[in-house]
Amino acid sequence: MNTKPAEQRRLHRAARAALRTLGLARQASPTTFAVVAAGTFVAAFVSPLVILATGRLIDGVALAQREELSLFSDARLWGPLALLTLAAFAQRALDRLLDRQWEIFADAVHLEIKVKTLQAVANADAAVIEDPKFFDTLVRSTSDATWRPHALTLTCIHMFSSTTTLLALFSALALLHPLLMVLAILSVLPTLVVRAGINEKIFLTFWKATAREREHNYLYHLTAHPPFHAEQKAFGLSSTLIARVRALSTSRLSDKRRLYSEANRKDVVGAGVAALVLLVAYAFLIERGAMGTLSVGQVAASLAAFASLTGHLAAMLGALLTVDQHAPFLLELYSLFDKAPALPVTTTPALLNDRIDTLALEGVRFCYPSSSAPVLDGVNLRLKRGEKVALVGENGAGKSTLVKLLLRFFDPQEGRVVVDGVDVKEVDPVALRARVGVLFQEYERFQLPVGEGLRFGRATEPLDEARAQRAIQSAKAEGVVDDLGGLSGVAGRVLEGGHDLSGGQWQRLALARLVYRDADVWILDEPTANLDPAAEAAVFEELFALAKERAVLVISHRFATVRACDRICVLEGGRLIEEGNHDELLARGGRYAALFRLQQQGYI
Secondary structure, eight states, X not given: OOOSOHHHHHHHHHHHHHHHHHHHHHHHOHHHHHHHHHHHHHHTTHHHHHHHHHHHHHHHHHHHHXXXXXXXXXXXXXXXXXXXXXXHHHHHHHHHHHHHHHHHHHHHHHHHHHHHHHHHHHHSOHHHHTOHHHHHHHHHHHTTTTTXXXXXXXXXXXXXXXXXXXXXXXHHHHHXXXXXXXXXXXXXHHHHHHHHHHHHHHHHHHHHTHHHHHHHHHHHHHHTOGGGHHHHHHTTOHHHHHHHHHHHHHHHHHHHHHHHHHHHHHHHHHHHHXXXXXXXXXXXXXXXXXXXXXXXHHHHHHHHHHHHHHHHHHHHHHHHHHHHHHHHHHHHHHHHHHOOOSSOOOSSOBOOOSSOOEEEEEEEEEOOTTOSSOSEEEEEEEEETTOEEEEEOOTTSSHHHHHHHHTTSSOXXXXXXXXXXXXXXXXXXXXXXXXXXXXXXTOOOOOSBHHHHHHXXXXXXXOOHHHHHHHHHHTTXXXXXXXXXXXXXXXXXXXXXXXXXXXXXXXXXXXXXXXXHOOSEEEEESTTXXXXXXXXXXXXXXXXXXXXXXXXXXXXXXXXXXXXXXXXXXXETTEEEEEEOHHHHHHHTSHHHHHHHHHHHTTO
16 A cells, blocks of 8 residues: 655656756757756846846946946946846847747657557557547546657756756845745745645546547547448438537536636636735845835845746746646556556577478467457468468457457467467567568558558568559459559549558559568458459459469458358357368258358359
């Protein structure tokens, strides 16, 4: 049990967030970070310099009046005047410099955060990605990631520079009277107390509203998503979806209004207390001036110093509260960056053969973390080089899960997955996946130049145009690519000059990307679902001709595709219940035969 007081925990949390953010900001742009920090630190001396010079100049002018001297005949005025001129120059020059440098710095930090967030998502295990809690964390931590890190960095830099200003001003007031220091601190305490309480409520409000925000963002992007436009119009969904988005937005706005109304009420009370404290301080200084204890210049300088001190002190305490406000959001973001993979990866991986001969599941039983019911139970399946294996089963039978296990997105609770007799746990998962080509049923449609989309099949290498042309021919995608203008033509309408494609055309490009990968093992999940029968037959003839030197797993509901495979496995309820070629399984009259005849009736 954590016995630390709540405030101590909050200070520790804020300190961790500040140190981590400063380190990240420095990593994002070391030179700009140094320039901004140094410039802000130098700017901290401007305010005390102006106050000192102003006080001396007022006293100097008063003396010059009594002695009937002019600026040019009284050298005592030149020093304070030069200081004011120097301060004005420094303030204006630094303001312009820091404004521009800060804009560059903010962009650099934002870029660093974006890259680290993408890396965190890319490196996350499939079990994490598929957990709704992960999306809640992602929404909470990245909703303000565009501004919180660099805002906190600037706050920390200003805090350090303000320390110099505060020390100088405190020293000046302490020399006049210690009471002024006490009053300065008392003037900012009410604001500190109010904001400290509100900060925690802000985070809790956002935390509780995460699911609502996720739903709002999904519905907003769905409604504005161009591919959804036709279905939206056909079903008359626009008014319903927009009303739902409005309701969620209104709920968010109501929460914010309620929270800020409470803060405003407390701020008014705090401001009243602070004003009374300032009244006491100003009255004290004026009285000492009236009694002749302070000169006119000293009174003016003291009033300015006190006003500046309370302003800087309020800013300093406000900065601490800002750090406190940002801390829980940023620490949750950094927890994404630091999340270790759930799947253990060996430090001394076994080397794969030049070509994978077999990839197999041996007695595999697997349950998803959110359920105790097995998705796969006692499954044995072997893929051998040069063999085409079909996997057949109804929706929910476990086919997609089986593919994820072959790629080691998960580890089974029982049994093992082996590649050439070696448990995949002993193999580098990145190296394994690099030797497997997968065409998922829900494949991505890369709205990019055709060549770039194909190169994603071997993303770590430059585009090989000869290999790309062969892959396009094998996928029977020559017509699609020619219509787009060759490898430099743009598929889709996201980029300028692009053209949208039909489902079948997109699928041909996806098949070409698979062929371009030239992997040892192919996994094809409904690879021709969007093609007409003639195109499907032509594509499979070419693919199977290329499959002689690799293991192929075909997942399909279309028996015209399945019957051409060397071996067919029937998956039902997480178990492999039948195995054989097309003729053998028909002769048995089991589940495969029933499914085949059911589909055959649709063509009679």
